[in-house]
Amino acid sequence: MKSISIGLLGLGTVGTGVVKIIKNHQDQLMHQVGCPVEIKKILVQNVHKKRPVEIDPNILTSNADDILFDQDIDVVIEVMGGINATKDYLITALRQGKHVVTANKDLMALHGSELLTVASEYGCDLFYEASVGGGIPILRGLVDGLASDRITQLMGIVNGTTNYILTKMTNEGRSYDEVLKEAQELGFAEADPTSDVEGLDAARKMTILATLGFSMHIDLDDVQVRGISNVTEEDIKYGKKLGYTMKLIGYAHREGEKVEASVAPTFLSNNHPLASVQNEYNAVYVYGEAVGxxxxxxxxxxxxxxxxxxxxDLVAVIKNLRIGVNGKSAVTPQYPKRLKEDSEKYSKYFLRIHVQDEVGVFAEITTIFAKHGVSFEEILQLPIKKNETSEIVLVTHQASLTSYEQILQELYDLQAVKKVKSTYRVVRK
Amino acid sequence: MKSISIGLLGLGTVGTGVVKIIKNHQDQLMHQVGCPVEIKKILVQNVHKKRPVEIDPNILTSNADDILFDQDIDVVIEVMGGINATKDYLITALRQGKHVVTANKDLMALHGSELLTVASEYGCDLFYEASVGGGIPILRGLVDGLASDRITQLMGIVNGTTNYILTKMTNEGRSYDEVLKEAQELGFAEADPTSDVEGLDAARKMTILATLGFSMHIDLDDVQVRGISNVTEEDIKYGKKLGYTMKLIGYAHREGEKVEASVAPTFLSNNHPLASVQNEYNAVYVYGEAVGxxxxxxxxxxxxxxxxxxxxDLVAVIKNLRIGVNGKSAVTPQYPKRLKEDSEKYSKYFLRIHVQDEVGVFAEITTIFAKHGVSFEEILQLPIKKNETSEIVLVTHQASLTSYEQILQELYDLQAVKKVKSTYRVVRK
Known part of the structure; x- marks a missing residue:
């Protein structure tokens, strides 16, 4: 029985994990795919470096061509990361008729569409389940499980670092800076955490999810992004008082033929299924018209x-190989891209402002909201002892982004408003 | 382009839903499967009954043979329920080379293995995602998404009626009888709720899940079943005090080559992901060695x-049809069935007993546990005013089922123990 040969690009922690699983699950894999699976070559930077897993040194190479042009290699697994050079490798692999499995969300978010087109041209599979949500089989869930449904909403906690930080801030009442520092010491956050805490990593994943879920090609630039670095422990405390939990939420919504996508710190009502997702865990919430x-x-x-x-993904590729149907499982986007205007994006908002503690100020503020047709769900007014300042915390009913931005501008311009402390999107179940 | 013809067995609420989705999603379906999908015949009891959806009366029939022996019908969808007659229909359909999609958990739990064998013999697909967890794509998740992993634990809230009842009892402090009556009035519970509240429905689903998850043929009789009809509001209150939520949990565990499966009311620690699943919602928790x-x-x-x-499921069947690979997706169980002995089944337990309020009683009780090597995680002793009775509530550390049953027997036999009020399995995260 012919065995399936794998070329592995990269041998970091994920690559090492792949080697271990294929080694330790050989029987199970045989049972699933009906033939042996063998790693034939591994691309590394340094073939002499000591590895935490036992590997025949003869299969290590520092020359990618040894894998990309090896006629015996059926499937290339890419776990090296990076964008431009990696993209070239994968395109070469596909043109050589090799199927590709990648865990590279950055690459897929930026060049997924192009890579999938090349794969399709050359009759190859290109699978990327591991690029979103680590071990959660969410992409298959979107493509297969909900195949018959019309998905109208995707909400995701898709970045573990920020969820860890917000969980600690919420449960322990600590500040962003303090928790971030601790997370870095514990290895839960990178030395340069920008891509995580500013929401870019989450935006890349939402690009991939929205493209699949709405069957519409969404670009990274279509996703409005705001990170968590300005979230304060006071904001979280006020949210708690009102029954909300703060999460960094990737949000994608379809209405009619138009969609919107964003990443932003968001107050979820405590009964929302995403509100109880803690620490470094991820979750993706999907609303379909039929399934709910x-x-x-x-x-x-x-x-x-x-x-x-x-x-x-490798198992899926090999099953396809054995029945000869590779390159047929990719679903190309069905709909042309149509994005909502800001006036079509609706949300509830939490707003915290400091105002002069004078007669008539509250009326001035509420008048601005009324003028734009936005009413309130909840209002809290609290005296602050120093400087004759009051704090007003309010949650609006649905407002369009256009209206809300105009309201914010008019509040800034109001003499009595000393400071707009914070504002967040609010999602209630 | 040849269209795919469907025969539908049953036109109740699910059947009507299928008709609606196929009608309203015709474009989307075309895009996914590349050809039109048409319902050619529907089996009903009464062809003249008024229907809540517009259907050409000419496609209704009360004779199953019109569907089972129609050479043009490619796929039979079974949403009529029932066991013996339905099984005969599906076997006939498979022998006629028709692919089958069924939502019938009772049938699959009892005769799934036989039906899958017939399907495989005749090169037909037999898909049954809808039989477990309604709209949750859990079966695909088990087969595909976790294909490379070794699943060691499956825990499910797989019955909506009991989860609704327990949620109401927990949130509103009401009694089982009262909440059940209300649920019946609201249509959340059947007039005869036995199959739900006594855990049989959940056991059937766990049979299907454990068979797939462990790749081992598990029979309904292998699942130990206990329902919720004896759960009291006091039990739930004590659980709350200790940080636990009561759920009807289907539990399947694998250790080495042996498995156990059960359905029982269980106290989950509040931080368990299943603890926050409320009302009629279902959820399946899967622990895999690699994925966690x-x-x-x-x-x-x-x-x-x-x-x-x-x-x-229908989309999956049609995709297989179009590339000619039906009947190849079923994974036959890899391992022979091996069940754990009671002495190999470990759990923590909650126990509530009434004892005589006398010196030395507590020592007598703890001596019994100590003799069997079982220690405590938590103990609460509360005086009850009447009859010189004390109430003792305790949570054990891990104990084997054999030890625990012996302990219970010895407690029953103890003069000072007036009543064993309740005992439940405890699962902490």
Whole structure:
């Protein structure tokens, strides 16, 4: 029985996990795909470096061509990361008729469409389940499980670092800076955490999810992004008082033929299924017209969960290989891209402002909202002892983004408003 | 372009949902499967009954043979329920080379293995995603998404009626009888609720899940079942005090080559992902050695969610049809069945007993536990004013079922123990 040969690009923690799973699950893999699976070559930077897993040194190479042009290699697994050079490798692999499994969300968010087109041209599979949500089989869930439905909403906690930070801030009442520092010491956050805390990582994943979920090609630039670095422990405390939990939410919504996508710190009502997702866990909430609410929960990262998703994709590729149907499973976007205008994006908002503690100020403020047709769900007015200042915390009913931005501008311009402390999107179940 | 012809067995609420989805999603379906999809015949009891959906009366029939022996029908969708007659229909359909999609958990739990064998012999697909968890794509999640992993634990809230009842009892402090009556009036519970409240429905679903998850043929009789009809509001109150939420949990665990499966009311620690699953929602928690914890959440029943799962299966069948690979996706169990002995089944337990309020009684009780090597995680002793009775509530550390049953027997036999009020399995995260 012919065995399937794998070329592995990269041998970091995920790559090592892939090697371990394929080694330790050889019987199970045989049972699933009906033939042996063998890693034939591994691309590394330094072939002499000591590795935490036992590997025949003869299969290591520092020359990508040894894999990309090896006629015996059926499937290339890419777990090296990076964008431009990696993209070239994968395009070469596909043109050589090799199927590709990748865990690279940055690459897929930026060049997924192009890579999928090349794969389709050359009759190859290109699977990327591990690029979103680590071990959560969310992409298959979107493509297969909800195939018959019309998905109108996707909400995701898709970045473990920020969820860890917000969970600690919420449960322990600590500041962003303090928790971030601790997270860095514990290895839950990178030395340069920008891509995580400013929401870019989450935006990349939402690009991939929205493209699949809405069957419409969404670009990274279409996703409005705001990170968590300005979230304060006071904001979270006020939210708690009102029954909300703060999460960094990737939000994608379809109405009629138009969609919107964003990433922003968001207050979720405590009964929302995403509100109880804690620490470094990820979850994606999907609303379909027929199925209603579903949610997929699991570890969003980690070398073994990600490696497990990579091997699941590998199993799918090999099953397709054995029945000769590779390159047919990709679903090209059905709809042309149509984005909502700001005037078509509706949300509730939390707003916290400091105002002069004088007669008539509250009326001035509420008049601005009324003028734009926006009413309130909840209002809290609290005296602050110093400087004759009052704090006003309010939650609006639905407002269009256009109206809300005009309201904010008019509030800034109001003499009595000393400071707009913070504002967040609010999602209630 | 040849269209795919469907024969529908049954036109109740799920069947009506299937008709609606296929009608309203014709474009989307075309895009997914590349050809038109048409319902050619529908089996009903009464062809003259008024229907809540517009249907050409000429496609209704009360004779199953009109569908089973129609050479043009490619796929039979079974949403009529029932066991013996339905099984005969499906076997006939498979032998006639028709692919089958069913939402019938009772049938699959009892005769799934036989039906899958017939399907495989005749090269037909037999898909049954809708039989477990309504709209949650959990079966695909088990087979595909976690293909590369070794699943060691499955825990499910897989019955909406009991979860609704327990949620109401927990949130509103009301009694089982009162909440059940209300649920019946609201249509959330059947007039005869036995199959739901006594855990049989959940056991059937766990049979299907454990068979797939462990790749081992598990029979309904292998699942130990206990329902919720003896759960009291006091029990729930004590659980709350200790940080636990009461849920009807289907539990399947694998250790080495042996498995156990049960359905029982269980105290979950509040931080367990399943603890926050409320009302009629279902969720399945899966622990895999590589991926760690994942959870699938969604509506466990309902005509549209179930119909949506049925149509997802239909899409999968048609994709297979178009590339000519039907009958190859079923994974036959890899391992022979090996069940744990009671002495190999470990759990923590909650126990509430009434004892005589006398010196030395507590020592007598703890001596019994100590003799069997079982220690305590928490103990609460509360005086009860009348009859010189004390109430003792305790949570044990891990104990084997054998030890625990012996302990219970010795407690029953103890003069000072007036009553064993209740005992439940405890699962902490």
């Amino acid at each position: 609410e579903t949610m997929f929960y699991g570890p969003g990262a980690g070398s073994l969960p990600t490696a497990s998703a990579v091997v699941s | 914890e994942t959870m699938f959440y969604g509506p466990g029943a309902g005509s549209l969610p179930t119909a949506s799962a049925v149509v997802s």
